[in-house]
Amino acid sequence: MLAEFARRHRDVFPVYVKAGLRWEAEELKVLGRFLKGLALANIEELAVLSLPVTDIDPEHWSVTGTNVPGYHAEVSSNYIPGRNLSLLTKAAIFCAANRIGEIALAPLDSNPFPDARPEFFRAFERTVELGLALKLRVLTPYAGLTKAQVIRRGRPLPLALTLSCARPQGGAHCGACTKCAERIEGFRKAGVPDPTRYARRPPDA
Numbered sequence: 001m002l003a004e005f006a007r008r009h010r011d012v013f014p015v016y017v018k019a020g021l022r023w024e025a026e027e028l029k030v031l032g033r034f035l036k037g038l039a040l041a042n043i044e045e046l047a048v049l050s051l052p053v054t055d056i057d058p059e060h061w062s063v064t065g066t067n068v069p070g071y072h073a074e075v076s077s078n079y080i081p082g083r084n085l086s087l088l089t090k091a092a093i094f095c096a097a098n099r100i101g102e103i104a105l106a107p108l109d110s111n112p113f114p115d116a117r118p119e120f121f122r123a124f125e126r127t128v129e130l131g132l133a134l135k136l137r138v139l140t141p142y143a144g145l146t147k148a149q150v151i152r153r154g155r156p157l158p159l160a161l162t163l164s165c166a167r168p169q170g171g172a173h174c175g176a177c178t179k180c181a182e183r184i185e186g187f188r189k190a191g192v193p194d195p196t197r198y199a200r201r202p203p204d205a
Helices: 001-004 024-038 081-100 117-133 145-152 178-190
Strands: 015-018 047-048 102-104 135-138
Touching: 001 024, 001 081, 015 024, 015 081, 024 102, 081 117, 117 135, 145 178
Parallel strands: 015 047, 102 135
Antiparallel strands: none
């Protein structure tokens, strides 16, 4: 998504919000390499913000890294309460400070959570206008797309420099969580060779 916006010759301000979740250190490393790999001058320096949520539920699997939803778990097991709400709130304040009028994020068709619905995003826009005096559009260009469709669109990009794992291990995807299952299945359905390094690749993948 970031690459697509940048290639439309728009100035893009990548924002990463640290919440204290288990995979963030690995994710930030990969993100830095991905941005460097794109080498697009209109992508601004990554802004790393913080909005810790570990005090709300310190025993949640996303914080502890234990009892992470397994390979065959339902997608709904990935739910982190208020995830999009918290990310958008911090990013909206960043936008207000920098007079940026759009935020983009990428929920897919498989996202069943309440803060991924169109009515939530429209209500959030209105809240930002009331609370920050900023007319902000929330863009969700991948809504309705499958993981396989997104992978096909991103095929020319350095997809090996992306991460979608709830329990990465030394730069490798664990190969055993629901996020890895979605990734493996997405590449398979897209008919695109999977460049991902997995610590353990399930035999039925």
